[in-house]
Amino acid sequence: MNQKNFIVRKAAVLGAGVMGAQIAAHFANAGVPVVLFDLPAKDGEANGIVVRAIDALRKLEPAPLAAGDRAALIEPANYGQHLERLAGCDLVIEAIAEKMEWKLDLYAKVAPFIAPHAIFASNTSGLSIDRLAGALPEALRARFCGVHFFNPPRYMQLVELVACGATGPRLLDDLEGFLTTTLGKSVVRALDTPNFIANRVGVFAMLAAMHHTERLALGFDVVDALTGPAIGRPKSATYRTADVVGLDTMAHVIRTMHDSLPEDPWHRYYRSPAWLTALIDKGALGQKTRAGIYRKEGRQIQVIDLATREYRASAGELDPEVAAVVRIRNPAEKFEKLRAHPSVQAQFLWAIFRDVFHYCAVHLGAIADNARDVDFAMRWGFGWSQGPFETWQAAGWQAIAQAVREDIDSGKAMAQVPLPSWVFDGRAGVHGPHGSYSASAGTDRPRSALAVYRRQLFPERVLGETQDTGITVFENDAVRMWHTGDDIAIVSLRSKMNTLGPDVVEGLLEACERAQADYRALVIWQPRPPFSVGANLAALAPAVQAKDFAGLEKAVARFQQMTSRIKYAQVPVVAAVHGMALGGGCELAMHCARAVATLESYFGLVEAGVGLIPAGGGCKEFGCK
Ligand code: NAD
Numbered sequence: 232m233n234q235k236n237f238i239v240r241k242a243a244v245l246g247a248g249v250m251g252a253q254i255a256a257h258f259a260n261a262g263v264p265v266v267l268f269d270l271p272a273k274d275g276e277a278n279g280i281v282v283r284a285i286d287a288l289r290k291l292e293p294a295p296l297a298a299g300d301r302a303a304l305i306e307p308a309n310y311g312q313h314l315e316r317l318a319g320c321d322l323v324i325e326a327i328a329e330k331m332e333w334k335l336d337l338y339a340k341v342a343p344f345i346a347p348h349a350i351f352a353s354n355t356s357g358l359s360i361d362r363l364a365g366a367l368p369e370a371l372r373a374r375f376c377g378v379h380f381f382n383p384p385r386y387m388q389l390v391e392l393v394a395c396g397a398t399g400p401r402l403l404d405d406l407e408g409f410l411t412t413t414l415g416k417s418v419v420r421a422l423d424t425p426n427f428i429a430n431r432v433g434v435f436a437m438l439a440a441m442h443h444t445e446r447l448a449l450g451f452d453v454v455d456a457l458t459g460p461a462i463g464r465p466k467s468a469t470y471r472t473a474d475v476v477g478l479d480t481m482a483h484v485i486r487t488m489h490d491s492l493p494e495d496p497w498h499r500y501y502r503s504p505a506w507l508t509a510l511i512d513k514g515a516l517g518q519k520t521r522a523g524i525y526r527k528e529g530r531q532i533q534v535i536d537l538a539t540r541e542y543r544a545s546a547g548e549l550d551p552e553v554a555a556v557v558r559i560r561n562p563a564e565k566f567e568k569l570r571a572h573p574s575v576q577a578q579f580l581w582a583i584f585r586d587v588f589h590y591c592a593v594h595l596g597a598i599a600d601n602a603r604d605v606d607f608a609m610r611w612g613f614g615w616s617q618g619p620f621e622t623w624q625a626a627g628w629q630a631i632a633q634a635v636r637e638d639i640d641s642g643k644a645m646a647q648v649p650l651p652s653w654v655f656d657g658r659a660g661v662h663g664p665h666g667s668y669s670a671s672a673g674t675d676r677p678r679s680a681l682a683v684y685r686r687q688l689f690p691e692r693v694l695g696e697t698q699d700t701g702i703t704v705f706e707n708d709a710v711r712m713w714h715t716g717d718d719i720a721i722v723s724l725r726s727k728m729n730t731l732g733p734d735v736v737e738g739l740l741e742a743c744e745r746a747q748a749d750y751r752a753l754v755i756w757q758p759r760p761p762f763s764v765g766a767n768l769a770a771l772a773p774a775v776q777a778k779d780f781a782g783l784e785k786a787v788a789r790f791q792q793m794t795s796r797i798k799y800a801q802v803p804v805v806a807a808v809h810g811m812a813l814g815g816g817c818e819l820a821m822h823c824a825r826a827v828a829t830l831e832s833y834f835g836l837v838e839a840g841v842g843l844i845p846a847g848g849g850c851k852e853f854g855c856k
Pocket of ligand 1: 246247248249250251269270280326327328329330333337354355356357379380381382475476477480
């Protein structure tokens with residue numbers, strides 16, 4: 232069937248392990264019914280493995296299910312009894328253990344049951360999509376590709392799409408549309424190279440961190456303190472991330488790199504260190520076995536000590552001098568100081584940045600179409616606030632290039648391969664208004680023109696890209712009212728965490744007035760979450776301290792006037808919510824004609840928890856929507 236629109240009425244996930252069960256949960260979150268398969272259980276009920284996996288979803292943190300009752304959309308099945316159920320699925324995702332032979336065996340078993348119009352995709356972390364496709368009948372090969380979710384799939388934005396040689400022309404476009412609009416994911420197209428983009432760079436970054444951890448004799452907990460939020464990366468940093476992923480899966484990914492990239496200049500680093508193998512041998516596989524690099528003993532978090540291989544209390548902290556350097560706002564100054572600083576922690580940080588810059592520049596042409604794909608893959612797949620190329624560009628392209636070259640020449644870098652010549656062609660970076668550099672094409676590439684992106688007025692941008700910021704109606708320090716050239720006005724807050732202080736309240740009142748006069752509707756929208764964490768209590772504190780209760784009452788009354796004005800406005804006011812809408816922020820949304828919220832929105836009149844009665848008018852709105 233060659234229909235115009237690709238619609239997923241029902242999906243199937245093969246494999247109810249860490250990833251498969253959570254991918255199924257996310258389909259359920261999006262309201263898509265899903266059949267979850269695994270091997271028939273050896274004892275007890277045949278669906279036992281899947282039933283237990285669905286049960287475990289309710290207990291897992293962070294929660295894979297948006298609400299417990301969503302699990303009802305997941306139908307347990309096993310390969311022994313239920314293969315014919317595949318025929319009713321528009322999309323089938325394979326997520327069994329990362330072993331080529333096991334996957335190929337399973338493909339031979341399921342292929343005859345997959346509907347002729349369905350897309351069949353593997354969630355492999357980096358096995359060759361072409362080799363996997365080889366096990367399929369030719370017709371199904373054209374419907375096959377890689378669809379690489381990241382862990383945890385509900386929360387990690389990235390999905391990498393990978394074509395095999397036979398993948399039909401429209402298939403990835405169709406899947407990209409579905410993943411973006413229905414599942415709320417961000418897609419990067421990767422090439423069929425080992426571990427694709429994010430894991431290739433991200434696992435190298437972890438291997439580089441492991442190498443320098445041992446070289447500089449740092450604790451895993453110290454390295455996690457250094458490689459987390461201090462440098463714009465998630466709290467799980469390096470080693471806690473490995474625990475979340477699963478140390479055995481991590482070792483598989485490293486092995487894939489070792490086995491499939493013999494010519495890579497960094498090949499000798501593609502090995503699991505001895506301490507990692509020892510943990511795996513002990514069955515300490517990370518979060519899924521409740522012990523890995525870290526474990527919890529009573530209330531204490533413990534970490535493996537590199538020297539003794541015993542667990543000890545985790546206590547890693549940043550050296551205050553290094554903390555001061557990483558806080559420097561100017562990236563050029565920060566990197567210069569980091570490189571020159573004598574402390575072991577600073578040397579560690581410079582070394583991991585340098586080796587990742589070096590690695591990305593050398594491999595760009597082979598692993599990605601362009602530098603934007605690498606940066607987005609690292610932001611969305613590993614939660615880095617900036618990708619490696621953006622970080623390099625922000626710190627001064629040529630200065631960093633020079634520093635990396637010096638370290639390669641003096642033998643400090645992990646590999647001696649020179650930086651490619653395009654790095655030194657006088658450029659100021661790889662991202663610019665015309666697109667991002669493609670080393671394989673030798674030119675800049677613009678963004679994807681797929682129809683699905685025409686719906687996104689403000690897609691995430693990489694550093695150096697221009698952003699259309701709309702036409703301002705009025706703005707001050709508290710709010711900006713603007714539009715995109717039509718008759719719908721937007722108001723965005725400018726306060727910290729989008730709190731609602733007196734100036735924001737006045738701004739919203741004015742936006743309401745102006746919207747009534749000149750526009751068809753008003754949307755309250757923030758470019759970045761949260762929607763609003765509520766009243767600006769710091770702004771009210773002086774009145775409380777001075778016991779100026781009349782002043783306080785006036786402020787509360789004004790807030791209530793604002794929410795009432797929104798409720799009774801002559802044009803609809805719509806709250807577009809992403810992230811937290813707490814306290815006054817929740818009340819603001821409650822007074823809007825509609826609140827349109829993304830899945831990851833968190834509403835709450837949290838002040839009730841500390842015994843305060845919400846004062847913005849929210850209490851009278853209960854039951855209204
Ligand atoms: P897992 O070990 O948690 O689960 C694997 C599942 O495969 C189990 O349910 C098991 O019953 C099933 N299985 C094992 N052998 C089988 C066989 N011979 N035939 C059929 N089923 C079999 O693994 P996981 O971490 O969920 O990984 C699944 C896939 O997702 C792998 O390809 C992995 O590379 C990929 N992946 C993992 C992560 C991650 O962070 N764990 C992230 C992205 C992608």
